[in-house]
Amino acid sequence: MLKEPPSIIYRWLGDRIFSTVVVALGISIMLLAGAMAVVLYGEGRLSFQQFGYFQFVTGTTWDPAVRLTFGALPFLFGTIVTSALALVLSFFPAIAVAIFSAEYAPRWLSGIIDNLVQLIAAIPSVVIGIWGIFVLAPWLRETVYMPVFEWADMNHPALLPLLGNPMGYGMATATVVLAIMIVPYTTALTKDAIRSVPVEQREACRALGATRWEVIRMAVIPYARGGIMAGAILSLGRAIGETMAVAMLIGNKNTLPFSILGAGATMPSVIVNEFREAVESLHLSSLMAIGFTLFIIALVVNLLAAYLTRKYSITGGQVV
Amino acid sequence: MRTMLQRNIRDRIMEVLLVVSTILVLLPLVIIIVHVIVNGIGALNWDFFTQELGSPSRAMQGRPTGLVHTILGTMVVDFMALMIAVPIGMGAGIMLSEYPDHKLNPPLRILNDTLNGMPAILKGLLAFVLIVKPMGTFSGLAGGVALSFVMLPIVARTTESSLMSIPWSIREAGLAIGLPRWRVVLSTVMPAAKTGLVTGILIAFARAAGEAAPLLFTSFGNNYLPNHWLGMILGPADTLPQRLYSLAISPYSHWHTMGWAAAIVLLAFVMFTFITARLATRQKSG
Numbered sequence: 364m365l366k367e368p369p370s371i372i373y374r375w376l377g378d379r380i381f382s383t384v385v386v387a388l389g390i391s392i393m394l395l396a397g398a399m400a401v402v403l404y405g406e407g408r409l410s411f412q413q414f415g416y417f418q419f420v421t422g423t424t425w426d427p428a429v430r431l432t433f434g435a436l437p438f439l440f441g442t443i444v445t446s447a448l449a450l451v452l453s454f455f456p457a458i459a460v461a462i463f464s465a466e467y468a469p470r471w472l473s474g475i476i477d478n479l480v481q482l483i484a485a486i487p488s489v490v491i492g493i494w495g496i497f498v499l500a501p502w503l504r505e506t507v508y509m510p511v512f513e514w515a516d517m518n519h520p521a522l523l524p525l526l527g528n529p530m531g532y533g534m535a536t537a538t539v540v541l542a543i544m545i546v547p548y549t550t551a552l553t554k555d556a557i558r559s560v561p562v563e564q565r566e567a568c569r570a571l572g573a574t575r576w577e578v579i580r581m582a583v584i585p586y587a588r589g590g591i592m593a594g595a596i597l598s599l600g601r602a603i604g605e606t607m608a609v610a611m612l613i614g615n616k617n618t619l620p621f622s623i624l625g626a627g628a629t630m631p632s633v634i635v636n637e638f639r640e641a642v643e644s645l646h647l648s649s650l651m652a653i654g655f656t657l658f659i660i661a662l663v664v665n666l667l668a669a670y671l672t673r674k675y676s677i678t679g680g681q682v683v
Numbered sequence: 684m685r686t687m688l689q690r691n692i693r694d695r696i697m698e699v700l701l702v703v704s705t706i707l708v709l710l711p712l713v714i715i716i717v718h719v720i721v722n723g724i725g726a727l728n729w730d731f732f733t734q735e736l737g738s739p740s741r742a743m744q745g746r747p748t749g750l751v752h753t754i755l756g757t758m759v760v761d762f763m764a765l766m767i768a769v770p771i772g773m774g775a776g777i778m779l780s781e782y783p784d785h786k787l788n789p790p791l792r793i794l795n796d797t798l799n800g801m802p803a804i805l806k807g808l809l810a811f812v813l814i815v816k817p818m819g820t821f822s823g824l825a826g827g828v829a830l831s832f833v834m835l836p837i838v839a840r841t842t843e844s845s846l847m848s849i850p851w852s853i854r855e856a857g858l859a860i861g862l863p864r865w866r867v868v869l870s871t872v873m874p875a876a877k878t879g880l881v882t883g884i885l886i887a888f889a890r891a892a893g894e895a896a897p898l899l900f901t902s903f904g905n906n907y908l909p910n911h912w913l914g915m916i917l918g919p920a921d922t923l924p925q926r927l928y929s930l931a932i933s934p935y936s937h938w939h940t941m942g943w944a945a946a947i948v949l950l951a952f953v954m955f956t957f958i959t960a961r962l963a964t965r966q967k968s969g
């Protein structure tokens with residue numbers, strides 16, 4: 364069937380319209396990312412003006428009810444401590460899974476393990492939260508926290524006030540849950556990094572008579588170190604922004620915590636808990652200012668992760 | 684110098700440690716799923732899917748309670764999020780893959796990745812300022828916009844990578860027979876990349892559908908069915924993740940049980956989407 368050749372208008376105008384639309388959509392995403400910075404800063408400005416940025420970030424008093432004084436340090440502290448500890452707790456198990464799956468497991472098993480680890484990342488945060496409230500926190504209280512308190516009570520009663528309140532909801536519980544949640548990210552990127560190690564490197568090591576573990580220790584891990592670092596940083600970024608499970612489990616106490624077992628709060632958790640009830644404009648603005656601070660920290664961590672993944676040419680951890 | 688035996692023993696020990704670690708990491712997945720099912724299955728009955736929640740005293744008065752308004756609200760909000768995120772995200776992905784020399788591509792890639800890495804709660808704050816404040820009310824629309832911010836960067840990125848996987852020669856063939864560029868992209872490249880595109884949308888959807896944080900101060904939640912379906916778009920709408928949170932932290936034990944049941948529904952929904960996406964990817968690469 365012969366048709367009229369498409370007219371020049373159809374070709375030229377069609378291409379113009381198509382490329383304009385596509386580029387406009389691309390630009391709208393760029394504007395959105397920019398809008399996030401501008402909006403959070405703009406909404407938090409009232410608070411910054413009132414307290415000064417440095418004073419806001421280092422202030423330890425958060426009192427929305429009586430004095431209307433807002434300092435973000437307890438939340439900054441809570442975020443950094445829980446995220447860092449979660450990374451420490453999950454780092455070696457996460458890498459172990461990647462090594463086992465990439466180097467030891469037969470192909471069929473490796474595929475199953477990878478999919479199951481990815482499924483952990485697919486569990487909604489609130490589902491982990493409800494499990495944490497009714498299963499994990501009571502269990503941790505009975506089997507871990509209470510024995511610690513009983514031991515302190517018997518031997519060093521002076522330690523008791525330092526341990527806080529063993530109710531089970533606190534920074535330690537939030538840390539455990541965060542550790543569970545960030546494993547898939549570290550594992551995925553570590554496996555990427557291990558895969559990027561040339562086969563010849565392993566074969567050379569093997570040819571010298573190394574055992575399987577020696578190959579991993581001497582030929583694989585040193586080579587993959589940069590990619591593993593990138594995975595750790597990216598996981599840290601996920602932990603910093605994690606909101607619901609933490610808000611449900613950390614106990615929500617707006618002062619600087621002095622015990623890892625006691626209640627605390629993080630930047631996302633205080634926003635979730637107070638935003639709907641914030642009536643004073645200074646309170647609302649201070650919560651937005653915390654949002655802006657969280658934005659800056661997440662930005663730095665993400666740019667660092669992006670730099671590392673690009674430098675070590677791995678795919679960037681496409682999880683879920 | 685260690686003997687061969689010592690080195691082999693060390694090798695075996697490490698293997699055992701790796702297996703133990705793997706089991707340890709996968710254990711929470713199994714435990715969580717089992718607990719959710721065991722605790723929630725009893726509350727999953729006909730009422731759960733056909734009645735509204737109402738006040739806490741409703742169940743004590745013996746009247747049936749359920750989450751029908753939540754399930755409908757989730758559909759409305761998630762659907763709106765898809766309608767916003769898919770065209771914009773795909774457009775950006777097409778820009779990145781089909782106009783590779785565009786000078787705005789490097790900053791777009793960086794900003795898109797940055798947006799992807801931003802905590803979802805900040806996307807909720809952004810939607811609050813952009814939609815809730817001007818409208819003067821919490822709304823399902825604001826929730827949809829907030830979730831679309833979660834989906835957008837994922838859709839853009841997966842669109843780019845699945846279009847990139849289509850060989851350049853296919854585009855050249857289209858251009859050679861005289862098709863204009865836009866026809867080549869829409870009728871040749873995109874259909875060829877269909878599986879990848881759909882997978883990307885499913886992954887973005889699975890990610891956003893489980894988010895509660897951005898919804899708490901955008902769609903807000905509601906214990907009752909609105910009188911009119913528009914009420915879910917222009918007024919507060921209930922969604923599963925945010926309702927699950929409210930039920931879990933409430934002081935009523937019968938609401939806790941409903942929370943577990945909501946967790947079953949949400950988990951099943953998200954896992955089903957996720958596993959479908961995974962199977963589609965495997966089919967493509969296998």
